[in-house]
Amino acid sequence: MGENTIIELRNISKKFGDEVVLDDISLNLKEKEFITFLGPSGCGKPTMLRIIAGFLEADSGQVIFEGKDIGSLPPHKRQVNTIFQRYQLFPHLNVYENIAFGLRNRRMKEKDISQKVEEMLALVNLKGFQRRDIASLSGGQQQRVAIARALAVDPRVLLLDEPLAALDLKLRKDMQVELKNIQKRLGITFVFVTHDQQEALSMSDTVVVMNEGKIQQIGSPIDIYNEPKNAFVADFIGESNILDGVMLDDFKAKFSGAVFQCLDKGFAVKEQVDIVIRPEDVDIVPVEKGEIIGTVTSNTFKGIHFEMIVDIQNFKWMIQTTDYYPVSAKIGIEIEPDAIHVMKKSEYSGMFGDYSSFSDEIEHLSDIEEEED
Amino acid sequence: MTKNTALKKAISAPYLVWAALFIIVPLIFVVYYSLVDAGGAFTLDYIKSIGRYKDIMLNSIWLGFVATIICLVIAYPLAYIMARSTKNVQRTMMMLVMLPMWMNLLIRTYSLMILLQDTGILNSVFSFLHLPERHMINTRGAVILGMVYNYIPYMILPLYSIMAKIDYGLVEAAQDLGASRTAVLRKVILPLSLPGIASGFTMVFVPSVSTFYISKKLGGSTFSLIGDIIEMQFKSANNYNLGAALSLILMVLILLCMAIMNRFTGEDDDGGVLI
Numbered sequence: 001m002g003e004n005t006i007i008e009l010r011n012i013s014k015k016f017g018d019e020v021v022l023d024d025i026s027l028n029l030k031e032k033e034f035i036t037f038l039g040p041s042g043c044g045k046p047t048m049l050r051i052i053a054g055f056l057e058a059d060s061g062q063v064i065f066e067g068k069d070i071g072s073l074p075p076h077k078r079q080v081n082t083i084f085q086r087y088q089l090f091p092h093l094n095v096y097e098n099i100a101f102g103l104r105n106r107r108m109k110e111k112d113i114s115q116k117v118e119e120m121l122a123l124v125n126l127k128g129f130q131r132r133d134i135a136s137l138s139g140g141q142q143q144r145v146a147i148a149r150a151l152a153v154d155p156r157v158l159l160l161d162e163p164l165a166a167l168d169l170k171l172r173k174d175m176q177v178e179l180k181n182i183q184k185r186l187g188i189t190f191v192f193v194t195h196d197q198q199e200a201l202s203m204s205d206t207v208v209v210m211n212e213g214k215i216q217q218i219g220s221p222i223d224i225y226n227e228p229k230n231a232f233v234a235d236f237i238g239e240s241n242i243l244d245g246v247m248l249d250d251f252k253a254k255f256s257g258a259v260f261q262c263l264d265k266g267f268a269v270k271e272q273v274d275i276v277i278r279p280e281d282v283d284i285v286p287v288e289k290g291e292i293i294g295t296v297t298s299n300t301f302k303g304i305h306f307e308m309i310v311d312i313q314n315f316k317w318m319i320q321t322t323d324y325y326p327v328s329a330k331i332g333i334e335i336e337p338d339a340i341h342v343m344k345k346s347e348y349s350g351m352f353g354d355y356s357s358f359s360d361e362i363e364h365l366s367d368i369e370e371e372e373d
Numbered sequence: 374m375t376k377n378t379a380l381k382k383a384i385s386a387p388y389l390v391w392a393a394l395f396i397i398v399p400l401i402f403v404v405y406y407s408l409v410d411a412g413g414a415f416t417l418d419y420i421k422s423i424g425r426y427k428d429i430m431l432n433s434i435w436l437g438f439v440a441t442i443i444c445l446v447i448a449y450p451l452a453y454i455m456a457r458s459t460k461n462v463q464r465t466m467m468m469l470v471m472l473p474m475w476m477n478l479l480i481r482t483y484s485l486m487i488l489l490q491d492t493g494i495l496n497s498v499f500s501f502l503h504l505p506e507r508h509m510i511n512t513r514g515a516v517i518l519g520m521v522y523n524y525i526p527y528m529i530l531p532l533y534s535i536m537a538k539i540d541y542g543l544v545e546a547a548q549d550l551g552a553s554r555t556a557v558l559r560k561v562i563l564p565l566s567l568p569g570i571a572s573g574f575t576m577v578f579v580p581s582v583s584t585f586y587i588s589k590k591l592g593g594s595t596f597s598l599i600g601d602i603i604e605m606q607f608k609s610a611n612n613y614n615l616g617a618a619l620s621l622i623l624m625v626l627i628l629l630c631m632a633i634m635n636r637f638t639g640e641d642d643d644g645g646v647l648i
Contacts, residue, residue: 055545075548076556088546092564101560102550153550 004031006189007052007080007157012061014047021047022058023213029157029191030206034183036192038200039210040236045193046085048210049159052191053082076105081155083163087146089134095121095145096130102153120148123182140171147182157189164199176203197237201225209233230343234276235352241317242353245275245342253342256312258291260335264342274343276353279307279318281339284325290332296325309355316356403624406617419618426602426619433599434626436513437582440520444528444577445570447521452532452569453562456539463537470529473522482519482590489515489591511593519587520577527576535569536562574634579627599623 007029014022021044029035037045050056052063054075063071070078081102089098099117108116121127124144129137137145143163150158160179164172180203183190194200200207201221209216209224209232217229228234231242245255250265255275267273287293294312305320310331325331410416423430455466473481488494489509496506509515539562547557585600592598597605599619606616 053549055548075545076551076553082546082549084542084546086540086542088540088542090543090546090561101547101552104560105551105553105556149550 005029006031006066008062008064009048009052010062010064012048012051012058012063014044014051014056014058020213022051025061025213025215027208027215027218029189031189032187033205034180034190034192034203035206035208036194036200036204037208037210038194038197038236039216041195043210044213045195045210046161049082049161049191049193052157053080053159054078079156080159081150081153081157082159082161083146083150085162085165087142089142089145089149091134093134094130095126095132095134095137098134098145099149099152101149106153116152117148120152123151124148124178139166140175143167143175147179151182151186155188157191158183160190160192162193162195164194164196172199179203201237209236211236227341228276228343230346231274231276231348231350231352232346234274234341234343235348239279239318239320240353241277241279241315241355243275243277243315244350245273247271247273247342251337253340256292256315260291260340261337262340262342263337264340267342267344272345274345274349274353276341276343277317277335277339279320280305281335282317282319282321283334283336284319284321284323285332285334287330287332290334292333294331294333296327296329296331299325299327316354318355403617403620406614407621408618410614419615420622422615423618423622426599429597429602430599430623430626432596433582433623434630436517436598437520437578437584438630440517440524440581441528441574441578443517443521444525445573448525448528448532448573449566449570452529452536455529455533456536457541467533470526474526478523479586481523482587485515485519485522486510486590489518510591511595513592513596515591516588516598519591520581520584523587524577524580527580528573531572531576532566532569535566539565571635575631578630578634582627583623 005028009025009027009029012022012025013020025044025048037048039045047056051058054070054073054077057071061071062069065079090101093101096117099120100113103113103116117130118127121129124147126141126144126148129141129145134142134145143166146163163179164175167175176199179190192200192203201224204221206218207221207224208218211232217224217233219227224233225237228237228240234240234242243255245253247264247267247270248254248259249269250267251262253260253262253264253273253275292312294310294317296308297311297316298309300307302320305322306324308319308321308325310317310319310333312333319333407419408415408417410418451466455463458466486493490496491506491508491510493510495509499506543561543565544557547561552560582598583600583603585598585604588596588598588601603616603619603623606612606619610616
């Protein structure tokens with residue numbers, strides 16, 4: 001990964017009416033980096049992309065491309081290309097002409113155009129599709145043409161606005177791998193927008209978690225997962241039990257009525273904190289050996305593991321285990337020091353991380369709603 | 374399945390009856406009258422006499438063509454702006470476009486005449502402003518103005534309805550790929566709005582070529598269009614056969630023009646209202 005900054009966003013803010021969509025965003029995008037904006041819908045991700053592409057101007061702040069402020073440059077003069085959520089292929093042109101569109105704007109010779117189109121079709125596995133009508137293509141094929149069309153003009157930065165949202169799950173997984181490969185092979189910066197955390201974690205070099213127009217955390221997927229900065233990030237990335245706790249001393253946290261060894265330090269004595277424990281990091285032991293004791297209230301088979309909701313002192317935990325425990329069984333719980341992650345209190349404290357109202361179905365419904373907008 | 378098709382047939386029956394009575398049957402009459410003489414015997418004399426009206430016919434087609442092009446030039450940008458406006462602005466603009474159509478064609482043309490007359494309102498304004506007075510009525514320009522004024526809504530509406538359907542995302546995609554404003558217009562908007570151009574062209578060109586009232590009121594006795602000649606055959610000369618023959622030829626010529634037009638706009642346009 002190159003360390004050179006290609007695009008720098010400086011204090012970008014944008015309002016639509018009274019609604020603050022982006023609030024003082026500053027961020028460096030590096031060369032050859034796969035960077036993902038991740039957040040729930042309505043957190044300002046697409047607005048960010050549109051400002052980088054030039055379809056929107058920020059109310060304040062600067063977009064700096066290789067040291068030059070391009071904030072007022074129209075989109076057609078930027079070395080940045082976009083893959084749109086609904087692809088936006090030209091319906092009156094065939095596959096060849098769609099891919100050639102950007103090349104013709106550069107007045108390239110027909111011979112070079114034809115060679116480039118061929119090359120791009122090979123890249124996206126659509127050899128021989130030159131003369132096909134856009135309407136005759138499947139969603140996945142249209143997606144590939146959109147990628148080929150954007151990459152044909154050799155962009156320095158490719159912006160991808162939820163490009164896989166319209167594809168079914170299987171195709172989506174394949175395209176994730178393929179996009180990642182293309183990005184590695186061509187060595188260009190990909191700026192990817194998604195609300196799907198799995199997608200963000202598996203594809204990105206850097207993840208930018210956003211909520212309510214603000215950057216919550218920037219980091220590698222592993223950092224974001226293991227060291228979430230606040231309750232919002234912990235909850236949004238994967239499943240988390242987020243508990244109120246107190247730091248008694250360095251490496252010593254108290255929660256759920258017990259004192260645990262942990263790896264975190266640097267907090268004030270008796271500082272109130274949020275404790276994150278991932279469902280897969282909880283060890284189940286016989287009741288008499290447990291540091292804390294809980295009661296299983298539900299148990300769902302998920303294939304590779306069981307997903308249990310466990311009541312511990314009236315707080316509902318999610319625990320994943322490969323062993324089966326029946327509902328209303330008492331279990332002992334042990335937590336290794338490296339499974340405990342301590343976070344400072346934030347505005348999101350107390351809003352997430354309790355599974356008392358959890359149900360698979362609700363999770364599912366909200367997913368569908370998100371995809372629709 | 375069969376029930377369904379029977380139902381479809383039943384639903385379309387009223388229009389089929391209407392079309393048969395008021396379109397097919399009259400057309401047959403036109404063809405019949407153009408091929409017989411006053412006594413009812415078969416003759417090609419009337420069709421052959423077309424040569425005498427060649428100049429008038431070409432003149433009509435030319436004026437209709439010029440009026441249609443002017444309508445297109447005015448309506449195209451307007452329709453584009455309308456389609457890109459907010460819903461409220463769109464409604465208001467649509468209303469303004471439709472407003473003149475609520476008035477009778479004859480009244481509209483008559484008021485144009487009053488405006489354009491040598492002693493009319495425009496010339497009074499000119500002399501009040503110490504500008505030279507102009508002779509405007511009874512000229513080709515006046516007739517073309519009348520056609521444009523009366524038929525321009527029929528150009529705006531189909532253009533607007535096609536352009537409103539163009540996804541603005543396509544414009545952004547084109548800009549993203551390096552297309553300047555003019556390139557976006559030429560390579561995206563124009564090709565996607567061709568069906569609208571084709572149907573607007575038809576809806577303005579056909580009534581313009583065959584009009585008689587506009588040319589009579591605004592062109593005066595100085596020159597007539599083919600519509601005037603046809604009207605005269607039926608109304609005063611009582612020569613139904615010649616009138617029918619001229620109508621038939623005009624129809625063929627218009628169809629020919631439309632066929633040429635459709636070649637330019639591509640064969641498979643959908644969404645357009647073509648004859």
